[in-house]
Amino acid sequence: MTRLREARFGGRRKARLDAALKAAATAVEAELAALIPNHDAPHARLLRAMRYAALGGGKRLRPFLVLECAKLFDADPAGSLRAACAVEMVHCYSLVHDDLPAMDDDEMRRGRPTTHVEFDEATAILAGDALLTLAFETLAAPETHADAAVRAELVLVLARAAGMNGMVGGQMIDLEAEGTALDLAQITTLQAMKTGALITAACEAGAILGRADATARRALVAFARDLGLAFQIADDLLDVEGEAARVGKGVGKDAAAGKATFVSALGIDQARARALSLAEAAACRLAGFGERAETLRSAARFVVERQH
């Protein structure tokens, strides 16, 4: 293939990926708005804070992964969308709690005041709690899948990824590590728990929704692990290199907080090389799915090239 044809091919792929990401984000936004009521109630403030935290922004990468993985097996789109929203609720709750003054103390997120700044700390804590709870309520409801075994397994996989041995455990390690020099193995463990577990659960949820066989499910989990690591390295690079305006949150905060990242452990050039090779490895994990997985393969490349 000539360089020109390659560039054209890459451009088409990128356009297709962008369209798929946009379509997923639009569908997820609408479904989240339907799942989080906006009515006049004694606890209306809580509902407003939940909507503030969950609506109107974000790349929606995790629900996109749920939807794309479920599509590989022709899973029911309506149920997949609900599961995708459940995973996104867990992501949004984690951002709300991580931003709290007692945690990372961030005042801006996605170019807007964080939830505890827009409302108050108590409301932000409760909105996070309620989003986490609603995620499991959504998965367990019969509308998500006709087979209760699928629903129970979705709950189990998401809870394991989000809980003490996954995301929350990772955040604990991250908080304790501030100001200490973690080695590469420790940073990798931290990342696998704090951000990797939920990304893996997103892909695994797609496999569960589609009743994938063990081989297909393992392939998607392996894809997700490589992708998640590539994603985190890219995030660390953005923190060092990004412009505050483009990223929409404070930049250089990791270094200021004395946080060990892949960039601090590997240096910028090695970190970038590592992210690129992980993205390629992720894409290769999906060889067995053929052309159907092209959007997911493009997504793996996208996460390391993104500007925000």
Place this chain on the structure above:
Amino acid sequence: MTRLREARFGGRRKARLDAALKAAATAVEAELAALIPNHDAPHARLLRAMRYAALGGGKRLRPFLVLECAKLFDADPAGSLRAACAVEMVHCYSLVHDDLPAMDDDEMRRGRPTTHVEFDEATAILAGDALLTLAFETLAAPETHADAAVRAELVLVLARAAGMNGMVGGQMIDLEAEGTALDLAQITTLQAMKTGALITAACEAGAILGRADATARRALVAFARDLGLAFQIADDLLDVEGEAARVGKGVGKDAAAGKATFVSALGIDQARARALSLAEAAACRLAGFGERAETLRSAARFVVERQH
């Protein structure tokens, strides 16, 4: 029946209830200790805080209700114990978050420093998050019940009770109501969400575990609603009348915080009469279960007579 025989009969019932409560508490304590690992891990601090928040105290009323209700239908004891622990985890997480400085700002609980005092705020927030998540993980795991439909329904019922339209929503109303005069209807709504919903879910979980028919399930839900309301009124009375040492937490805090309670709305005498009549009404809801429900009926009376 002479007064003497009545007193003897009441004494025997109380002794049986105390034995059942103690047995439930012991089993729940051991199971919670097994479900929350205590091993050396990078996130060991989180696990320690979870164990601190969940172990070593409390009446264990909610798990007791799960176990007793499940027993009415001869449900598998091991699975019922797991479900009982899941409900207790949700209760414990709610205490940890409610005690935070941004919320009720309590420094003592069950005669010990609260979790954020013993550890720190960030750890307490994360420990609460992880306990909530572990509750759903526990319910969804195959060990809890062989039938996935039972597991999914347990998750659904607990999530609805704990979430935006239940416990968390009630806490939001409670926080917003500080310093304002709620009327009796508003206080009743608040209580039904903040504490009633989880007590109802505990009894309903027992019915689900035992695959109760619709009539039996409705009876247990009705029992739980009366019991929950009686329990909250008794709690409000204890706040006014209790001794700090016996209750193990700050007393008179509600009045100091300007919180509207059943006692502030009804006065002490009317509140006590209301609690007693609700407890009797709760006991009557279980008439259809005959002698088997005697412990549950005693429990309804116990919650309004308790000293702490």
